[in-house]
Amino acid sequence: METVGTDRHHPSDPLDPSDEDRHDDLLSELLKPLRLTGVFDSRWHVRAPWVIEGDAEPGCAVLHYVVQGHCWITADGEAPVELHTGDLVVFPTGTAHRLSDRPERRGVPLRAGLPERHPGTSGEIVIEGTGPESRLLCAGLHYATGAATGFYASLPWALVLDGHQVDREPLLRDTLRLLAAPDRPVGPGDRLVTLRAFEMALVLILRPLLRELAGTPASLPLLRHPGISRAVVTMATRFAEPWTIDSLAREVGMSRSAFTAAFRELVGESPARYLAARRMQEAGRLLTETSLPQSAVPARVGYRSAVGFHLAFRKWFGVTPGEYRAA
Structure with a gap:
């Protein structure tokens, strides 16, 4: 699996201050037009053995945040990646993938567990097994395809932030924890608040990853x-x-x-x-x-x-x- 995470790559050469300013300006402008039009979020409570296979989601960024336990992310033709408590993965353009307790599993399609996933609604998946328990926050972040720049569409298909990297972004960490809470407050304007919270989370996730990509010429030569x-x-x-x-x-x-x-x-x-x-x-x-x-x-x-x-x-x-x- 081609993934990007800020602890997994190292810049090949240092950037001078003018480069950093230029890259920050560019990254800000590339992210600015990206606005979410709707969010479907769900909370998963699963015990091994379990597997959920997700279809491709055009015009949708897909986010998975591991609240507790662990899971494997796999896709056909890609190397599996294991996530632990506090880790998250984003698929910027909604590439098809599967989540499971073991990488070799094949099984239940997402549409079987969540047949209706309309933006602006929430859902839940519960799988009762006999093995270790995991809890995840998952979301489909729908965006206007006309607002996604060609640069955004060229991002690696899977972007990973591990728990340590998330902790270095306190606003992101606290936002994810609030969104994952089973007793999250509900009131007037709740869906709009949820939409904007996920929108902010997406930008906060992409920002450190894009900064790292700026230091990896092979990943984003545009920035060089x-x-x-x-x-x-x-x-x-x-x-x-x-x-x-x-x-x-x-x-x-x-x-x-x-x-x-x-x-x-x-x-x-x-x-x-x-x-x-x-x-x-x-x-x-x-x-x-x-x-x-x-x-x-x-x-x-x-x-x-x-x-x-x-x-x-x-x-x-x-x-x-x-x-x-x-x-």
Whole structure:
């Protein structure tokens, strides 16, 4: 299993302060657009022997936090990984996997134990065996796929933080413990609180892991390329400016051809598509989270033509800006 954890890799060369600042800026901007649209959370009380097989969950990050005991994470063609009390694993893009008390087990699909897993609801799995007991907090964190950057989609399929690493993030540790508590307070706005708590937990989980990846060139070479990483931050923060490929290349001190080729190689898509995605992310946010008049949105996200914005928006989201706001 290709996993990442901050105690499992070591940077090949030290970063100077300017590198660290640039990487922090880049990581912040890459995480900023990621907003959860719904969460299904569940608490598992299992005794060996047990196994749960989960399907792929597109548009959903999957989180497992071991409250007590241990479990194995396995997937076809991957090496198994054992988790203990306090450890957690996140599958950023919802890759199919299985959890069990022993890595060689095959068995019950998740949909059999939890047939309904709608965002905004909770569930429970109880398996009565004769062996050691384990308790887990599990969650499907649904996000708007249009808000997930190409960088996010390129993350390793499984990211692990062990208990010591979680303890070094007190806010994350305490949030997970609260969410895992069987007697968690319930009241008005509970689902919204749960949604935002998991959203904060996801960012707190990704932050140390991404910092480690920044020091591992083979994992995220984007963070080691000053021109392309600067371009990504520029498009993330200054998307309303009238950029062209030529002006972006000049901004980062590269030729057009070198810039385009390196960007596509490191980011996985063209600069034009990346910029369009960032503009559409912001347009969607403005339409759903603010009362800004719809007529003012195009200029705020870099479009000089309302017709051009309307056509681009409909092509990206499949609906008009008005329909998107109403929904």
